[in-house]
Amino acid sequence: xxxxxxxxxxxxxxxxxxxxxxxxxxxxxxxxxxxxxxxxxxxxxxxxxxxxxxxxxxxxxxxxxxxxxxxxxxxxxxxxxxxxxxxxxxxxxxxxxxxxxxxxxxxxxxxxxxxxxxxxxxxxxxxxxxxxxxxxxxxxxxxxxxxxxxxxxxxxxxxxxxxxxxxxxxxxxxxxxxxxxxxxxxxxxxxxxxxxxxxxxxxxxxxxxxxxxxxxxxxxxxxxxxxxxxxxxxxxxxxxxxxxxxxxxxxxxxxxxxxxxxxxxxxxxxxxxxxxxxxxxxxxxxxxxxxxxxxxxxxxxxxxxxxxxxxxxxxxxxxxxxxxxxxxxxxxxxxxxxxxxxxxxxxxxxxxxxxxxxxxxxxxxxxxxxxxxxxxxxxxxxxxxxxxxxxxxxxxxxxxxxxxxxxxxxxxxxxxxxxxxxxxxxxxxxxxxxxxxxxxxxxxxxxxxxxxxxxxxxxxxxxxxxxxxxxxxxxxxxxxxxxxxxxxxxxxxxxxxxxxxxxxxxxxxxxxxxxxxxxxxxxxxxxxxxxxxxxxxxxxxxxxxxxxxxxxxxxx
Numbered sequence: 001x002x003x004x005x006x007x008x009x010x011x012x013x014x015x016x017x018x019x020x021x022x023x024x025x026x027x028x029x030x031x032x033x034x035x036x037x038x039x040x041x042x043x044x045x046x047x048x049x050x051x052x053x054x055x056x057x058x059x060x061x062x063x064x065x066x067x068x069x070x071x072x073x074x075x076x077x078x079x080x081x082x083x084x085x086x087x088x089x090x091x092x093x094x095x096x097x098x099x100x101x102x103x104x105x106x107x108x109x110x111x112x113x114x115x116x117x118x119x120x121x122x123x124x125x126x127x128x129x130x131x132x133x134x135x136x137x138x139x140x141x142x143x144x145x146x147x148x149x150x151x152x153x154x155x156x157x158x159x160x161x162x163x164x165x166x167x168x169x170x171x172x173x174x175x176x177x178x179x180x181x182x183x184x185x186x187x188x189x190x191x192x193x194x195x196x197x198x199x200x201x202x203x204x205x206x207x208x209x210x211x212x213x214x215x216x217x218x219x220x221x222x223x224x225x226x227x228x229x230x231x232x233x234x235x236x237x238x239x240x241x242x243x244x245x246x247x248x249x250x251x252x253x254x255x256x257x258x259x260x261x262x263x264x265x266x267x268x269x270x271x272x273x274x275x276x277x278x279x280x281x282x283x284x285x286x287x288x289x290x291x292x293x294x295x296x297x298x299x300x301x302x303x304x305x306x307x308x309x310x311x312x313x314x315x316x317x318x319x320x321x322x323x324x325x326x327x328x329x330x331x332x333x334x335x336x337x338x339x340x341x342x343x344x345x346x347x348x349x350x351x352x353x354x355x356x357x358x359x360x361x362x363x364x365x366x367x368x369x370x371x372x373x374x375x376x377x378x379x380x381x382x383x384x385x386x387x388x389x390x391x392x393x394x395x396x397x398x399x400x401x402x403x404x405x406x407x408x409x410x411x412x413x414x415x416x417x418x419x420x421x422x423x424x425x426x427x428x429x430x431x432x433x434x435x436x437x438x439x440x441x442x443x444x445x446x447x448x449x450x451x452x453x454x455x456x457x458x459x460x461x462x463x464x465x466x467x468x469x470x471x472x473x474x475x476x477x478x479x480x481x482x483x484x485x486x487x488x489x490x491x492x493x494x495x496x497x498x499x500x501x502x503x504x505x506x507x508x509x510x511x512x513x514x515x516x517x518x519x520x521x522x523x524x525x526x527x528x529x530x531x532x533x534x535x536x537x538x539x540x541x542x543x544x545x546x547x548x549x550x551x552x553x554x555x556x
């Protein structure tokens with residue numbers, strides 16, 4: 001699972017399919033162009049795609065919110081690096097715009113028994129240096145990802161062994177059935193490298209001036225540190241050639257990101273900050289598209305104990321004005337949500353998860369009514385109100401500040417006292433990793449996303465053994481549900497267990513959900529094609545980028 005610093009969501013992503021998954025009439029996505037009218041959370045429809053591109057383009061200038069520290073995702077898995085490399089490197093599975101995962105460099109996948117996964121590999125894949133992908137490259141890549149010093153090592157904790165069992169076959173054996181491993185293969189754990197190039201580069205792999213060792217539709221041609229990264233359409237790509245010849249990445253944050261798009265200095269970008277997305281909504285000459293994401297805003301109780309009693313946590317959830325938060329803090333670009341993971345996690349069994357989400361509204365209403373507040377006050381009275389103020393940890397960002405004030409107001413409505421502790425952003429980030437840093441707060445205004453399109457990628461946070469279970473929730477029934485689900489290979493049965501775990505988690509209010517955060521794609525008029533969903537972090541989005549019908553330049 002992945003925490004999303006500064007609300008980095010990605011195409012996790014990734015991601016995700018939402019509350020209102022209807023397709024917009026022509027484009028397949030919702031946009032705010034032309035009207036400049038403020039969005040309300042209730043009006044925000046999320047769709048995973050934009051209209052299919054038909055025309056070729058030469059050079060497209062694309063924005064990142066910061067420069068990657070490295071382009072080796074095994075050593076530095078930043079979203080900025082991922083946005084670039086997902087067009088350059090390919091994976092054994094591929095995350096689709098609708099957040100489903102399918103075999104990709106693995107042409108066929110079978111399970112002869114519950115603890116064995118057989119990957120039959122494509123035989124027509126070539127790396128950018130012309131070498132053919134082999135089973136040896138795949139096995140070496142998997143073992144590199146599994147190295148304890150690498151970012152993806154935790155995805156391989158249940159792997160007993162990985163072996164080459166044929167000229168184009170890899171067999172993975174697990175200690176126990178693993179339902180999420182193939183989801184991980186659609187992420188960074190499934191990237192396949194040309195072994196020789198990575199070994200030749202050594203510790204320099206992923207730094208400016210080094211090659212990419214990959215097989216994707218684009219190749220890395222230039223990285224000028226502090227200035228730009230350029231990828232170009234790969235000659236003799238084994239798959240379908242992209243419509244756009246070259247993508248040049250530059251980086252800008254906040255107002256600079258907005259200015260670059262509104263002045264035409266950049267042609268597009270994924271706005272990973274909700275405040276940036278709100279500033280771009282309705283800008284003339286731009287289309288903003290909102291897609292499903294796994295990202296969420298949530299209140300996370302800490303070890304300090306001010307919210308130790310689950311009845312008090314449930315009362316706070318009932319009293320929280322989520323609609324007010326979405327409007328005042330995020331310009332309507334987040335949606336009140338009753339679970340702590342966004343709908344981008346619904347990579348399968350979407351109707352079942354959507355129905356379960358609707359039922360959860362009784363525990364986490366969008367806007368509390370008199371009956372919700374009466375129930376909350378009764379819970380507090382029966383549990384016994386804490387005598388000390390409940391301390392809410394936040395930074396000075398607009399969204400978090402609005403949430404912190406809304407929490408304090410909700411506490412006051414149910415007879416409790418809240419106190420806000422505002423710290424610098426750098427110090428705020430320490431709350432996630434350091435128990436000592438959290439020692440004087442009772443509740444963290446948090447944000448989070450998961451990299452897998454399966455809710456079970458989140459609910460392991462509530463296990464009694466999880467390091468993210470700060471409040472000390474312990475329920476043997478919950479632990480059994482989660483562990484059984486993680487071993488359940490059948491999607492329908494795993495979804496049933498996931499819904500049960502979701503209910504158990506919510507009734508204990510281990511975390512208090514606030515809103516789901518959509519993925520936001522901004523494109524200049526005339527451009528279309530990339531996914532709007534969180535899949536952009538793992539799907540080759542630039543391979544789908546091109547001119548919209550009637551805007552084709554005829555040149556590439």
